[in-house]
Amino acid sequence: MKQPPRPNGRPPAFTYQPSSKKSVGHIDSSLHGDQVALSLLAKRYGTPLYVYSASSIRQRAAAFESAFRKVPHTICYSVKANSNLAILRMLAKAGYGFDVVSGGELERVLHADKGAAKKVVFSGVGKTREEMKAALKAGSLLFNVESASELRALAECAAQARKIAPVAMRVNPDVSAKTHPYISTGLHKHKFGIPISEARYLYAEAAKSKHLKVAGVSVHIGSQITDVQPFSEAMQRVAALVRDLRADGHKINYIDAGGGLGISYDHDDRSDFADKVGGYAEALLRPLRGLKLHLLLEPGRSIIGPAGALLTRVLYKKTNGGKKFLVVDAGMTELIRPSLYQAHHQIIPVTSSDSAKQEVVDVVGPVCETGDFFARDRQMPEVEEGELLAILDAGAYGMVLASNYNTRPRPAEVLVDGKSSKLIRRRETIGDLMRNEI
Numbered sequence: 549m550k551q552p553p554r555p556n557g558r559p560p561a562f563t564y565q566p567s568s569k570k571s572v573g574h575i576d577s578s579l580h581g582d583q584v585a586l587s588l589l590a591k592r593y594g595t596p597l598y599v600y601s602a603s604s605i606r607q608r609a610a611a612f613e614s615a616f617r618k619v620p621h622t623i624c625y626s627v628k629a630n631s632n633l634a635i636l637r638m639l640a641k642a643g644y645g646f647d648v649v650s651g652g653e654l655e656r657v658l659h660a661d662k663g664a665a666k667k668v669v670f671s672g673v674g675k676t677r678e679e680m681k682a683a684l685k686a687g688s689l690l691f692n693v694e695s696a697s698e699l700r701a702l703a704e705c706a707a708q709a710r711k712i713a714p715v716a717m718r719v720n721p722d723v724s725a726k727t728h729p730y731i732s733t734g735l736h737k738h739k740f741g742i743p744i745s746e747a748r749y750l751y752a753e754a755a756k757s758k759h760l761k762v763a764g765v766s767v768h769i770g771s772q773i774t775d776v777q778p779f780s781e782a783m784q785r786v787a788a789l790v791r792d793l794r795a796d797g798h799k800i801n802y803i804d805a806g807g808g809l810g811i812s813y814d815h816d817d818r819s820d821f822a823d824k825v826g827g828y829a830e831a832l833l834r835p836l837r838g839l840k841l842h843l844l845l846e847p848g849r850s851i852i853g854p855a856g857a858l859l860t861r862v863l864y865k866k867t868n869g870g871k872k873f874l875v876v877d878a879g880m881t882e883l884i885r886p887s888l889y890q891a892h893h894q895i896i897p898v899t900s901s902d903s904a905k906q907e908v909v910d911v912v913g914p915v916c917e918t919g920d921f922f923a924r925d926r927q928m929p930e931v932e933e934g935e936l937l938a939i940l941d942a943g944a945y946g947m948v949l950a951s952n953y954n955t956r957p958r959p960a961e962v963l964v965d966g967k968s969s970k971l972i973r974r975r976e977t978i979g980d981l982m983r984n985e986i
């Protein structure tokens with residue numbers, strides 16, 4: 549298949565293609581998701597609208613498969629990054645496993661594919677007994693335990709259910725992930741995991757219970773980590789622990805290396821994703837050499853982030869004291885990352901003209917919060933009221949963090965695949981929002 553042009557160095561998910569309509573004197577091009585014009589999707593389904601590229605999701609997941617092909621491994625897609633059932637179904641069909649952090653996410657996975665439980669890793673710092681029982685009943689692959697109390701609770705649940713729970717301690721390796729403080733998890737000051745120095749004691753406790761089966765060691769140091777060094781440091785500490793645990797007589801089959809591989813939200817990054825995953829794999833695998841293990845990986849953002857965009861329409865242009873604003877119909881209710889993490893997202897017009905002038909604007913939403921913005925003092929091509937913008941790299945931690953603040957119904961989601969597109973979530977209605985209120 550012929551590759552579409554990549555004017556902005558974007559990965560293949562969202563690319564400009566020449567428009568059929570040419571205005572006199574200059575060339576217009578229109579943004580597509582795979583081969584589908586985003587303007588058509590906006591017309592059909594309205595805005596704000598999330599659009600995901602199935603081919604891109606498949607390619608990115610396959611890049612992980614390929615990078616780790618030399619060792620026994622299972623890619624367990626992190627459901628919390630984007631939990632739409634159609635996406636889970638697609639990944640389950642392709643044979644991937646899942647990392648879940650709640651009973652709700654487990655139910656989603658089972659709804660997408662009943663057989664997927666044997667590849668489900670259950671993580672999370674505050675699992676309830678009900679959630680543990682559901683995961684035991686489903687037959688989950690591994691429980692990542694985060695405290696001594698949780699270990700006791702899991703043993704009790706397993707005893708009641710007459711099951712044996714396969715466990716890994718999520719250790720906190722005390723390495724700095726060099727990412728935004730809100731998404732860094734691998735230091736002792738964070739709530740996550742068990743200090744690695746206390747892990748041996750807990751493994752000994754676990755081995756005493758006939759309802760627990762020590763199976764692995766797990767670690768997850770944070771998210772949006774773009775330097776592979778912290779992953780390598782964490783793995784060195786985990787490898788040392790595995791050797792100690794084996795010397796203590798424990799059977800350690802799994803290392804769960806967590807997720808966290810970052811993506812570039814910058815428009816001028818042209819590096820190849822497969823190369824990036826290759827470097828990540830090397831950083832993880834080198835410290836593990838010689839240890840016979842099955843590696844579990846929990847990528848979320850790096851698979852789904854760049855495969856999604858949020859489409860929004862410019863409602864109004866206004867100028868306050870010389871400052872220019874584009875007020876758009878999406879806000880922090882649809883995509884909270886800029887407000888929550890000071891995250892940068894590239895924003896591009898859906899119809900691009902080679903003759904467009906540039907201007908400096910704030911792109912803001914309609915929500916009654918000063919923090920409701922997508923970009924501040926951003927230079928971008930001039931657009932008119934009514935035009936469509938695409939907020940790129942919005943596939944991960946976008947829709948899953950959407951809220952109904954200001955009684956705003958959550959947006960629809962569409963999955964494009966080559967030339968086809970399908971609605972994978974209907975837009976919420978105001979009726980939906982009021983349904984449970986008495």
Ligand SMILES: *Cc1c(COP(=O)(O)O)cnc(C)c1O
Pocket residue numbers: 626628629647649671672768770771772806807808809846847848849850944
């Ligand atoms: C959030 C999370 C992930 C996924 O992280 P990404 O940065 O999206 O790859 C993996 N494992 C655990 C335990 C998590 O909490």
